[in-house]
Amino acid sequence: MNILLLNGPNLNMLGQREPDKYGTQTLQDIVDDLQAQAASSNVTLTHFQSNAEFELIDRVHAAMGTVDAIIINPAAFTHTSVALRDALLSVNIPFIEVHLSNVHAREPFRHHSYFSDVAAGVIVGLGAMGYSLALTAAINLPKSHK
Numbered sequence: 289m290n291i292l293l294l295n296g297p298n299l300n301m302l303g304q305r306e307p308d309k310y311g312t313q314t315l316q317d318i319v320d321d322l323q324a325q326a327a328s329s330n331v332t333l334t335h336f337q338s339n340a341e342f343e344l345i346d347r348v349h350a351a352m353g354t355v356d357a358i359i360i361n362p363a364a365f366t367h368t369s370v371a372l373r374d375a376l377l378s379v380n381i382p383f384i385e386v387h388l389s390n391v392h393a394r395e396p397f398r399h400h401s402y403f404s405d406v407a408a409g410v411i412v413g414l415g416a417m418g419y420s421l422a423l424t425a426a427i428n429l430p431k432s433h434k
């Protein structure tokens with residue numbers, strides 16, 4: 289099974305960036321933990337982070353036919369990107385949306401997501417644990433959709 293993990297803009301700054309909201313772990317720490325979890329489940333996990341919308345879109349397109357599920361934290365693109373939403377819909381790969389912070393407890397502009405209504409599931413507000421829960425869910429998605 290192949291799972292693609294995508295992280296959007298500014299998530300490369302995790303650890304330094306507003307740690308009260310996003311925690312003290314770096315993105316590398318989070319990815320290392322997820323790689324260990326994936327390996328113990330015999331799953332191949334590929335990670336890609338970008339600050340550029342088109343790079344995330346291109347990576348989604350490249351996943352077509354090779355990736356079974358996508359875990360994505362679109363970061364600020366959550367609230368702005370019809371294009372990334374359309375990319376995910378165009379490849380027909382189930383995806384799980386993750387946010388470290390509880391976006392619903394924050395500014396009103398963070399309450400709307402262009403992804404949630406078409407996601408297989410959404411995990412918000414649980415910090416880095418949200419990625420781990422998303423990986424468990426992604427591995428089990430084929431079963432839960434039978």
Ligand code: DQA
Nearest residue numbers: 361362363364387388389398
């Ligand atoms: C975020 C929440 C977004 O509103 C914000 O723009 C981010 C991170 C989160 O993980 O909590 O960059 O996606």
